[in-house]
Amino acid sequence: DAGVIQSPRHEVTEMGQEVTLRCKPISGHDYLFWYRQTMMRGLELLIYFNNNVPIDDSGMPEDRFSAKMPNASFSTLKIQPSEPRDSAVYFCASSLRGDDGYTFGSGTRLTVV
Amino acid sequence: AQKVTQAQTEISVVEKEDVTLDCVYETRDTTYYLFWYKQPPSGELVFLIRRNSFDEQNEISGRYSWNFQKSTSSFNFTITASQVVDSAVYFCALSERNTGNQFYFGTGTSLTVIP
Numbered sequence: 001d002a003g004v005i006q007s008p009r010h011e012v013t014e015m016g017q018e019v020t021l022r023c024k025p026i027s028g029h030d031y032l033f034w035y036r037q038t039m040m041r042g043l044e045l046l047i048y049f050n051n052n053v054p055i056d057d058s059g060m061p062e063d064r065f066s067a068k069m070p071n072a073s074f075s076t077l078k079i080q081p082s083e084p085r086d087s088a089v090y091f092c093a094s095s096l097r098g099d100d101g102y103t104f105g106s107g108t109r110l111t112v113v
Numbered sequence: 114a115q116k117v118t119q120a121q122t123e124i125s126v127v128e129k130e131d132v133t134l135d136c137v138y139e140t141r142d143t144t145y146y147l148f149w150y151k152q153p154p155s156g157e158l159v160f161l162i163r164r165n166s167f168d169e170q171n172e173i174s175g176r177y178s179w180n181f182q183k184s185t186s187s188f189n190f191t192i193t194a195s196q197v198v199d200s201a202v203y204f205c206a207l208s209e210r211n212t213g214n215q216f217y218f219g220t221g222t223s224l225t226v227i228p
Contacts, residue, residue, distance in 0.1 A: 033216075043204065043218040056215065091158065099146050099208045102216065104158040 006092050006105035013112055018080040021108045024073055025094030033102060034067055034077050035091040043091075049075065050098065082112045116140065117207050119219035126195050127227050134190040134222045136205030142166075144210040147181065147188045152221070153201040161203075164188065195226045 005024040013019050025032045033048040047057040052069045060067070064083070069075040079086055089109050093102035118137045126132045138147065149161040162172065164181050172179045176193045192199050205219040 042220045045215055048215065089156065093158075099210065101146075101148055101160050101163045102158075103160065104150075106157050109156075 004092055004094050004103050004105035006090075006108050008108060009106060010109045011111070013082055013110070015083055015112055016081045017112075018078065019082045019086075019110060019112075021077040021090050021092075021110070023075045023077070023092030023105060025075070025092070026103055027073065029094035029096050029103075031095040031098040032069060032075050033093040033095070034075070035093065035104075036088045037091060037107070038088045046077070079110075082110075084112045086110060087112050115219075116217040117205050117219035119203075119205055119222050121222045122220070123223045123225070125225045125227060128197060129194050131191060131193050132195050132224065132226075134192075134203050134205075134224065136188045136190065136219060138186050138188065138205070138207045140186075140207060140209055142209040142211045146208040148206040148208070148216070149179065149188075149190050150204045150206065150218075151201045152204065158204070161190075192224075195224075197226050197228050200224060200226045 004026055007022045011019060030051050031048060034046040036044045036046055044059055046059045047067045048055055049069045052072055065079055067077045087110055089107045091104050091107045093104045095102050116139050121135055124132060145166045147164045151159045151161055162179055169181050169183060178191045180189045188205060202221045202223045204221045207217045
């Protein structure tokens with residue numbers, strides 16, 4: 001199994017631009033999570049899906065952030081418009097049952113200038 | 114309130130020393146799970162262990178061992194004979210059955226093993 005695959009690994013964009021982060025979970029995993037990691041706030045859960053349905057999006061910072069999971073093998077996290085304070089590492093993780101431990105992707109390091 | 118507390122922000126040890134990383138958690142659920150993850154300098158998050166609330170047996174895996182004590186709400190992680198490759202940030206996490214499947218991560222302990 002290739003694990004959780006995220007793209008791109010690095011993204012540098014200008015303030016105001018739209019950014020789309022992508023994630024392919026492990027096949028057969030019913031749960032998908034998006035996390036953001038910063039030095040100031042550590043690991044924060046943004047949103048998670050169960051069977052492609054968003055369950056808890058209370059961690060999404062504001063309306064500029066949106067996430068979708070159109071099918072079991074693909075999810076996107078979109079920021080529009082991006083701001084410098086969005087600079088962070090964004091992790092996607094998937095899990096078979098949700099409480100059995102996550103497998104994380106390698107992360108996307110986003111820099112908004 | 115912080116559900117998972119890792120009081121040690123940074124630890125430095127000399128190679129071959131033993132080191133214990135502390136983790137204290139807070140929950141009212143009777144069913145919950147505890148985890149440790151490793152984040153090496155390359156940045157990925159690597160799953161190390163999962164323990165459920167009904168299993169207080171300590172676990173050993175090579176140089177790694179975990180001590181789970183419900184009486185003190187602690188799930189400590191010990192590395193024996195540390196090596197430079199153990200240098201990383203280690204995160205403890207809690208998942209509660211009654212709050213869905215969200216993980217609560219601690220703030221992490223940065224371990225540096227000096228050769």
